[in-house]
Amino acid sequence: MKAFVFRPDKCDVCRECEVACTAACSTAPRDSARYAPFIKVYQSPQGPFLRLCKHCEDTPCVDACIGESLQRGPDGIIVQDEKRCVGCFMCNMVCPHGAIKTVMGLEKAFKCTLVCGDGDHPACVAACDRDALQFDDFSTTVKRRRTRKIQGIVKK
Amino acid sequence: MKAKAKKSIRQHVIIGNCIAAVTAANTLRELNPDDRIVIIGDEEVPSYSRCLITYYLGGMVTQNHLLSHAEKWYAARDIELHLATRAEGVDVKRRIVHARHNGRKKDIRYDTLLVATGSSPIFTKSFPYDPNGIVGMRTYADAQRLKAWARKGKKAIIIGAGFVGLKTAYGLVKRGVQVKVVELLPTVLGRMTDLEASRRVRDRLVRHELLDIELNNSVVATWRHRNAYVVRYQNGGEEQADFVVASVGVQANTSFLEGTGVQIDRIVCVDDYQRTTVEDIYAAGDVCRSRHIVTGQWIYNAIWPVAAAQGRIAAYNMSGQPQTYAGNIPMNSVDFYEMWITAIGDVQAEGDDIEEISFTSNTIYQKVKLRNGIPISFMAVGNVDGAGIIRGAIVGRTPWKEFIRKPQAQLLPVVNQIGGFLSKAVA
Ligand SMILES: Cc1cc2nc3c(=O)[nH]c(=O)nc-3n(C[C@H](O)[C@H](O)[C@H](O)COP(=O)(O)OP(=O)(O)OC[C@H]3O[C@@H](n4cnc5c(N)ncnc54)[C@H](O)[C@@H]3O)c2cc1C
Numbered sequence: 001m002k003a004f005v006f007r008p009d010k011c012d013v014c015r016e017c018e019v020a021c022t023a024a025c026s027t028a029p030r031d032s033a034r035y036a037p038f039i040k041v042y043q044s045p046q047g048p049f050l051r052l053c054k055h056c057e058d059t060p061c062v063d064a065c066i067g068e069s070l071q072r073g074p075d076g077i078i079v080q081d082e083k084r085c086v087g088c089f090m091c092n093m094v095c096p097h098g099a100i101k102t103v104m105g106l107e108k109a110f111k112c113t114l115v116c117g118d119g120d121h122p123a124c125v126a127a128c129d130r131d132a133l134q135f136d137d138f139s140t141t142v143k144r145r146r147t148r149k150i151q152g153i154v155k156k
Numbered sequence: 157m158k159a160k161a162k163k164s165i166r167q168h169v170i171i172g173n174c175i176a177a178v179t180a181a182n183t184l185r186e187l188n189p190d191d192r193i194v195i196i197g198d199e200e201v202p203s204y205s206r207c208l209i210t211y212y213l214g215g216m217v218t219q220n221h222l223l224s225h226a227e228k229w230y231a232a233r234d235i236e237l238h239l240a241t242r243a244e245g246v247d248v249k250r251r252i253v254h255a256r257h258n259g260r261k262k263d264i265r266y267d268t269l270l271v272a273t274g275s276s277p278i279f280t281k282s283f284p285y286d287p288n289g290i291v292g293m294r295t296y297a298d299a300q301r302l303k304a305w306a307r308k309g310k311k312a313i314i315i316g317a318g319f320v321g322l323k324t325a326y327g328l329v330k331r332g333v334q335v336k337v338v339e340l341l342p343t344v345l346g347r348m349t350d351l352e353a354s355r356r357v358r359d360r361l362v363r364h365e366l367l368d369i370e371l372n373n374s375v376v377a378t379w380r381h382r383n384a385y386v387v388r389y390q391n392g393g394e395e396q397a398d399f400v401v402a403s404v405g406v407q408a409n410t411s412f413l414e415g416t417g418v419q420i421d422r423i424v425c426v427d428d429y430q431r432t433t434v435e436d437i438y439a440a441g442d443v444c445r446s447r448h449i450v451t452g453q454w455i456y457n458a459i460w461p462v463a464a465a466q467g468r469i470a471a472y473n474m475s476g477q478p479q480t481y482a483g484n485i486p487m488n489s490v491d492f493y494e495m496w497i498t499a500i501g502d503v504q505a506e507g508d509d510i511e512e513i514s515f516t517s518n519t520i521y522q523k524v525k526l527r528n529g530i531p532i533s534f535m536a537v538g539n540v541d542g543a544g545i546i547r548g549a550i551v552g553r554t555p556w557k558e559f560i561r562k563p564q565a566q567l568l569p570v571v572n573q574i575g576g577f578l579s580k581a582v583a
Contacts, residue, residue, distance in 0.1 A: 008563065042563070042566065042567065044563045044566035044572075045566070046561060046562065046563040046566065047563050048563065049563035049564045049566070049567075051542075051564075051567070060461070060544075063461045063464050063465060064460065064461045066205050066207035066208060066460050067205060067207075067208060067217070067221075068205060068224070083221070084221055086208060086211045086216060086217060087491050088207070088489055088490055088491060089489040089490075089491060089496050089498060089540055089543075090460070090461070090488075090489050092489065092498070092540060092541070092542075092543055092544060093487055093488075093489045093498050093500060093540070093543045093544055093547060094461070094487075094544050094547060095544035095545075096544050096545060096547070096548040097544070097545075097564075098541065098542035098544060098545045098564060098567055100544075101541070102496075105494075107491055107494055
């Protein structure tokens with residue numbers, strides 16, 4: 001199973017990922033409200049942070065979904081049946097990544113369902129030329145995250 | 157040579173047929189390919205999402221969507237399904253569920269039993285149940301009935317402005333029904349709001365000409381008058397309507413457990429393994445208690461995600477694979493006319509040790525409560541973006557001072573005190 005890894009230290013908030021996501025994912029016409037990125041990078045005084053569905057291993061959003069709109073697909077990706085979404089935002093309430101967003105005029109929740117790219121290379125990752133965003137095997141990313149944490153502690 | 161241990165085939169019986177039951181059945185099947193699984197449900201239709209019935213009433217969800225868990229779902233998992241069958245008692249010694257279908261008795265033997273019978277609306281002497289006009293909103297049948305009554309020009313009185321009451325009002329108004337909601341408390345949405353949040357929700361709803369909400373008043377009597385129903389209020393007034401919906405709360409469906417020895421304190425007392433006090437009888441969902449994941453106290457947290465999780469945990473334990481459920485926190489989320497409301501944790505907490513932090517603008521109201529510097533609740537109206545981030549801090553007991561230094565916390569108006577998009581504000 002694959003997952004997104006974000007390296008805030010490498011991100012310069014150029015927003016190329018947002019542009020690529022918008023261009024690749026949205027099936028709606030360009031002037032419609034839905035034509036907006038699922039990925040969002042924020043600049044904060046504490047550094048950049050990323051709002052994006054991480055396709056978590058445990059799936060609080062799927063458990064909370066009262067419309068059976070969010071489901072874990074066979075490849076581990078959390079997919080969404082938009083038609084079934086009633087916009088209650090139970091998913092938003094339990095998502096630790098703030099990955100759920102709404103679009104004005106549509107009482108629905110939206111999130112990344114990895115419909116872009118060929119599955120292994122999401123558009124946002126391909127657009128990032130600073131390696132701030134990676135899409136990797138789950139176990140590898142967890143390992144890497146752990147190593148980084150340990151290195152951080154050692155450096156201190 | 158090791159003798160191949162032959163696992164005897166067991167019969168797992170589940171009473172109830174909503175999320176706790178269905179999640180349990182699904183998990184049981186995954187864990188026990190050979191065992192027999194039986195579901196007994198008293199409704200006419202296969203499982204559906206109960207939370208969607210008001211959306212169905214309002215025409216926001218189609219019948220196909222609501223009833224998509226067709227009988228195929230059970231067949232595909234080889235689950236024996238008894239619809240329109242009501243459990244009336246349990247013989248603990250002989251391990252038999254006494255049920256009734258169309259007036260005929262049915263005895264169903266069990267090795268393990270899961271009670272997932274949920275809860276039902278409360279009626280009182282002031283508004284006794286009457287199938288012709290004083291009803292609840294809990295089942296597909298309830299929704300069908302209200303749908304048939306809900307025509308333009310009709311009038312409804314809803315008793316209770318809680319979560320279900322307001323959702324029902326919202327659905328009825330979408331059908332062109334004139335709705336009056338009456339609530340005893342000074343706030344709508346009961347435990348989810350404070351005065352300010354309540355005012356915003358109420359204002360948003362009553363902007364619709366068909367909807368009126370009266371607070372600080374209650375119903376003392378309801379009776380039939382010709383083809384209509386009359387309600388007398390505590391403050392003396394009387395009002396007439398075509399039908400009345402009671403939504404003052406729910407009570408757990410436990411009557412069939414009488415005499416079994418299963419400990420019930422209004423709701424079924426389970427342990428962390430979802431076990432009741434009787435061997436091999438488990439309970440999950442709205443019928444039983446669960447833990448507050450932060451305080452560890454037993455609470456009644458009758459929400460969808462808790463029912464799903466308890467059903468899953470119960471199935472593991474019924475399969476002989478011990479697992480415990482740590483619980484959850486009270487929470488709920490709803491949207492009325494594109495105004496979102498989310499409440500997480502102990503919103504009503506008060507006392508000297510409680511500190512409040514809020515953010516107020518024309519369109520946004522957010523409030524966090526801290527106890528000893530640790531967030532214990534979050535309430536948001538108008539902008540609920542990233543509510544789950546704060547939920548993480550509540551569940552993880554992250555000190556507020558530490559939390560607000562995290563980049564992701566900056567998303568929340570109650571943290572950044574800006575309210576607009578942060579990136580714009582910083583740039
Ligand atoms: C209108 C409405 C909106 C809601 N919205 C939300 C929401 O947005 N978010 C949220 O988290 N929660 C919501 N809830 C609550 C949520 O629906 C419940 O927490 C959930 O359905 C509990 O599931 P359960 O399986 O425990 O029990 P239930 O859903 O109550 O199902 C129990 C089943 O058992 C059957 N039964 C009872 N007694 C017997 C018997 N003796 N024999 C056979 N069958 C029996 C009942 O008829 C029923 O079909 C809402 C509820 C309602 C009514």
